[in-house]
Amino acid sequence: MTTAQTTQTTAALGPRALAWRRRRASAARFWKEYRRHRAGVFGLAALVLFALVALTAPLTVGSDVASVTDAPGQPLQSPSGHFPLGTDQFGRNLLGLVIWGSRVSLLVGLLAAVLSVAIGALIGITAGHFRGWYATVMMRVTDWFLVMPTLVLAIALATVMSRSLGTIILAIGVTTWPTTARLVRAQTLAVESRPYIERAKALGGGHWHIMSRHVLPNVMPLVLAQTTLIISSAILAEATLAFLGLGDPTIVSWGGLLQDAREAGAVSSGDWWYLVPPGIAIAVVALAFTLCGRAVESVLNPRLGVSR
16 A cells, blocks of 8 residues: 555544554554563463453352362362362362362452552552642652551451451552552653643643543553552462451452461371462462563563563
């Protein structure tokens, strides 16, 4: 297609169609660059596999896998042909429990990360835009959260609130946002120092217009990369809280399985099959999200120099 034909085609498209065309082209370029990162592709493949396992869990293992009264085996049976990962202290199939627990662990990680990034992005953008006393107060609050141990704050919140899945998500989300707020504020300050922001203000653009139309699109790549990195931390935090007995005891999760194994004395008795599968699942998912996050960072900002 010649340059003249391309210009005519572009002129024939409406503004919305042209915007969607540019987004599709940008997504294609992103995927082309992402595929060059072998570690990122491996992490993405692992995440897709875990997501499929979690989504199909009701079909593959059934919702009654966590039932104590209908346990199919004897307590603490070692791995066998009938029970590939053995049984727990109640005689339940550990393979089914690990598969079912992936639903809760992945859900908590995703929702907690979204909450954390939303809070951090909101505070970072507003603090970078308004500045003055508001920015000073918000950054001092952020500094306070940064110096406080995140796990201690999450444990405190999970202790005073009811033991539920929502409490775990809230406890993780409201204690892990400061890093995102710092990064987004720095990016916001860099964006607002550009000439087109001054032109937008001179043309009458208000605060909401500047932040939503100019600042937010420019910080979204950073927010996306930060989200993938926080999800792994959120999954580890959920496992830690559940291991400490602060999770919902009626819900099966990987951290809850580790807590059950500790209470059953699996460490001292040498029942390794009770501890290893959920621990490996947590480690693999956290590693997969980290690899994806590093690959996304490298694609969005090649100057980082992340190895492939």
